[in-house]
Amino acid sequence: MINRINRNSLLKLILILFALVFIAAGLSFLFRQGSMTLEEYALKHPVQPQDNNENRDSVSSDRIPSHVSSNNAGTTVSANNAGATVSSNESVSGELMGKRLNADSMISQRIVYTDDFYYEPLSDALMAAMEGISYPAFDSLEEEPAVAYEDLRYVHLLHYDFHGNVAEGELICNASVAQDFVEIFHTLYQNMYRIEKILLIDVYGGDDTASMEDNNTSCFNYRTVEGSTSLSKHALGLAIDINPFYNPYVTYPEGQVRISPRGSEIYADRSREFPYKIDENDLCYKLFTERGFLWGGNWNSMKDYQHFQKIT
Numbered sequence: 366m367i368n369r370i371n372r373n374s375l376l377k378l379i380l381i382l383f384a385l386v387f388i389a390a391g392l393s394f395l396f397r398q399g400s401m402t403l404e405e406y407a408l409k410h411p412v413q414p415q416d417n418n419e420n421r422d423s424v425s426s427d428r429i430p431s432h433v434s435s436n437n438a439g440t441t442v443s444a445n446n447a448g449a450t451v452s453s454n455e456s457v458s459g460e461l462m463g464k465r466l467n468a469d470s471m472i473s474q475r476i477v478y479t480d481d482f483y484y485e486p487l488s489d490a491l492m493a494a495m496e497g498i499s500y501p502a503f504d505s506l507e508e509e510p511a512v513a514y515e516d517l518r519y520v521h522l523l524h525y526d527f528h529g530n531v532a533e534g535e536l537i538c539n540a541s542v543a544q545d546f547v548e549i550f551h552t553l554y555q556n557m558y559r560i561e562k563i564l565l566i567d568v569y570g571g572d573d574t575a576s577m578e579d580n581n582t583s584c585f586n587y588r589t590v591e592g593s594t595s596l597s598k599h600a601l602g603l604a605i606d607i608n609p610f611y612n613p614y615v616t617y618p619e620g621q622v623r624i625s626p627r628g629s630e631i632y633a634d635r636s637r638e639f640p641y642k643i644d645e646n647d648l649c650y651k652l653f654t655e656r657g658f659l660w661g662g663n664w665n666s667m668k669d670y671q672h673f674q675k676i677t
């Protein structure tokens with residue numbers, strides 16, 4: 366009797382156990398239909414980071430190694446000759462201001478490095494347009510300006526913009542660095558280095574902040590260092606700011622961090638990877654520093670990642 370009860374109980378127990386195992390297996394199967402392991406998910410959904418694709422393109426094209434340059438020489442010529450591929454990108458008046466004002470008036474003194482890369486003195490028309498904007502008006506200073514018009518040069522060049530199109534650019538610089546600039550910008554061009562725009566600061570009314578916010582690359586501007594009374598190297602045409610929005614100017618007034626231009630705060634974090642970032646691996650950095658320019662990103666008391674200057 367006792368044995369029979371025990372046997373029956375045992376059989377029931379075994380059946381219940383089987384039933385439990387069966388239910389658990391069924392539930393497990395159902396769950397696996399709806400969800401999957403991380404490995405399975407990863408296999409079905411390969412990573413496609415949209416931002417990274419764009420970054421990778423931009424970064425790689427920004428930093429095409431210099432061996433590409435010899436191949437690009439042909440492209441340079443054809444792009445120049447095609448004409449249609451060269452787009453003027455002046456945002457304000459539709460045509461490059463300095464090119465329009467100088468026209469061919471200084472052609473006898475023009476020094477052509479190659480094709481569209483040349484420099485020449487400023488014409489009377491260009492000087493008149495700069496007066497009181499990027500160059501001080503005669504009555505605004507007690508002394509002579511620290512740089513004379515005769516010491517400045519108008520530089521014309523080509524560059525690749527952010528869309529990968531060839532664009533015309535222009536800048537005004539000190540005569541002592543004009544040859545450096547045509548050589549550097551020609552190499553940047555051969556390497557398809559992306560610079561959004563290179564317009565005279567006069568297009569922005571001489572307003573450095575407006576130029577930076579518009580990511581304009583510029584050189585000469587008779588102004589003091591931002592936040593101080595000392596004359597900037599830009600006032601002598603010996604400094605240039607490249608893609609300034611992506612390479613901001615960072616100062617530390619009274620222990621506070623101040624980042625300029627407005628909106629570029631995210632790019633002050635140089636541990637991040639992003640397009641148009643100037644660092645010591647950047648082609649701009651290499652070309653400028655090997656010609657004796659100092660990079661503002663190497664300074665300690667402040668960081669001016671957009672800035673290269675030459676002490677002559």
Ligand SMILES: [Zn+2]
Binds near residue numbers: 599604605606669
């Ligand atoms: Zn600067």
